[in-house]
Amino acid sequence: MVNSDMKMMKKNVPLVLFFLLIFHLNLAAQVRTLAKRYNPVFVQGNLPGIENIQIRDWCVFRFDAAAQTWQPVPFQFDEIDENGNFLQENDGTLDANDLLLFMPDDAGDRAPPDFWPENAAAEQRFELLIFDRNNPDEKAWIYLYKNVAGYNNSPGYFRYLPALNEPAADTVQTRSYKLGHNLKGWTDFVSLSGNRRKNLIDRLKFHVNGGDGIAIKKTFLNEDSLNFVTDEFILRPVRSFQKVKTRIKLQVPPFPSIDKTDTFFFSFFPYSTEIRAGFSVDAGTKFLLVLLKLQNIRLSIDLNPALKNMRFYSSNNRNGFLIDGIPDPLNYPLPDTTQNNWVMASGEDGTILAFFNFPAVQGDRGKFIYYRDNLHGGTNEGTPETGDAVSYGDMGLWLNGEAIVPVENSLTLSFKIYYIDEKHKDAAFAEKLREEIEMPLTVEATLQSKPTDVTEEKQNVPVDFYLDEAYPNPFRPGREYLIFRFKVASEKRPAVLIICDIQGRTVRSFDVLSRQHKPGQTELFWDGRDRNGNLLPAGVYFYRLAVKSHFRAKKLLLIH
Template identity: 25%
Template structure:
């Protein structure tokens, strides 16, 4: 099995095009984590001028200094929608999800999401650089900003163009066939799924890690009040795979249900060197809920946390003073590779507290009580670590959101400073600004309005590159663009609103340039 995986990773790395060599080299060590392997996420609401455009016609570029031109970079648009589950019943709830159902129309909406990697954006493009061949006359300049205090990390720029024939990057960071029982593979790590809730393998690819499996499995436990605990194997039996998405930048995997928590939804966003998992827990009252990674025995394995920065050896011998500490971050380090995790739970009246779960005990059979057929690998608990939520009040419609941000760690390179760095990145996420631009960057800013007898006359300074002008009118100057009426169009920098003088006090005007393809320019 390991030999096959090494071949698969080699093929994935070899499939990267020329120019991606820096990414292949980048897996050999784990420097202090940087923004490079984190995604930049842009909501469709930040791109209003592209609303309704075909997503297939939108392409993302960076400025390449070596060639003094624009080069395509990996990206993907993922559509979102508000999906109502159990409609018309007392268990009805609505959740905004990525469109794993394929129900959307392939056009940009306000809640859709553009994703690209911080590493792939570049320096700001000089204004004189020609736009890519086939690009339309308008674009968005996207500025990604590292918001960590005191960090000197230059802003990164990317450019979103529209055009049916635009080139796009051939690079793909993630491989998955969108089945619930298959692995998600990147050139850095692999998640092995045996089924919907059953994550039974985590491997860090050579040369960063050994390629060997690091975990017994990802485990879950729920303890109903006055009843026996149930585990992820039982959750799995009463769950449904909702679907998945695979693109150049990330894979998205959705599962609904967890035994009696039928409205619990968890999903994974898997990137090249970063993994985000969210569990939206909807369930009846529980004494406690746990989700954690049970490790396999390995060499030089040490666990660090925000509360235990000196670390404890993972050796199958219980360690007092680790379980029940504050929940912030953890780093599991071993010679074969490891994982860093940031845990985030928003305060909620639906639970009393959340804390760090830990058990390192070779003699403890980590099977759910009352389940003699539980099928883990070692019948023990080696460095089992994760999140524990206590005194769950219970709701089948309102979720307790449990977030985990996970980062692969190369062999023997996990340290407390790694954990502190990923926690700081979680608390100071990447900010992004979107600026709409036309080829000439112009908008009408010189409008003059005057009465001429019974008419109202409008004139303005003509703009270079405008094929004409469209005149809009509204009684409210603050009204959304879509609510303004259209009076007409003119090829000249002058327009007469015939007979409008009597109502001039109730009319506000806006003149918008028309681009060569007939679309409106800047307001």
């Protein structure tokens, strides 16, 4: 008899291996395959299915198929007006302009339709499928629930440290980087998570100069001339904001001076920051800019000379230069100024990658990548050096012209900088991230209802119950019986044992109370047939003991 069983086992080994392979393939279709990390997922409020929901009572969960558990994740709803501006106050409703934000890293596996978190009071949820249009096989899922009892907000990605005396000299810290401002509100400290104490930069630089006009001497404006005053820091879980004000004074005698104060937001994300500075320019300001003969606008990041083994890459420099303080020849002009151009420094100390778009202007002679690597300092556009007076891998954007004026009634500079604690990245890494910016992840929403098999009642539920591993597993329907062993604490509580397929569809269910005359361990035998008496096909299944809203679930493999 033993030899016969051994022969049968050997005969079925290839079959078992085949179905184990199918087991993993089926699971792979339902588990997270998304590789994107660095850019948040933005879900528009007009996405079919989630429009007009009341956002106050909602929370976001990810599902872990291997552990069969739910975990809350950081998220936020941003109220956006019709002009795309962030509003600090919201009306409580997800409008078409509003946004739901979360990080792609926080999306998880797909949950079976009848598997819900404990204490989920609502009868409906939203399943959000997140996928890459360029690679549809990369996907992940996230779930919106309403009124989950005992839910604790997952901690966000940010820590904000205001200065003791000066509101501008503050620090923002995320999982990836730590960023500090000087007393004028300008960035002069960046470290990465691998070494929080090592400063990677000298400072961000902003240089503007005008030429010699009629009775007008050459003028200069730089980051030391600007005084960014932090009006407020708005700490949020996924995207935080710094509301800043800056004052610019233009004076060209004998014409009346222009004294302007503009307000805008700096945005902070877990792996990046975004500077989007929009300066209003009316007819009088344009006239003064023409008189000033604005020749150069430069926004750049100057690195710390203490960095070692870093290389510089850019949109027009794919092979890279070693950053060593020795000047390198660079092809400055850009072949295409409409796309997201980029500059990057990467090496032993991590990666700094900046994307920027050039503003629409008139009177320019060219739009260039700015790069200067010279331990003796100096600038490419002829303005006085600032900061430590050393240009070490100083990289960014540069507009050059005779009399630069904006086409519209504003001058907007957009600069998104990634601070990533990964070493020795190349141009391919930057290009891949550029593609992610230009083609963000796609989201599809599906409204799901809780199955009636395990309707939740408004009573206290037992927690003293368990579900053992079924035996045998793998299981051969028609040849043997499968044994389920479980325990429910009270015979007065409704309990159901549910068997469902890989798509979450219930194929068989058993009323536990009808088989359990008193509390304690119970055995249930199953022949592998569905509710209609048909043998189920081979494949992956789940069996779940449901006691009100409490679940215990495990996997099962059927073979023939």
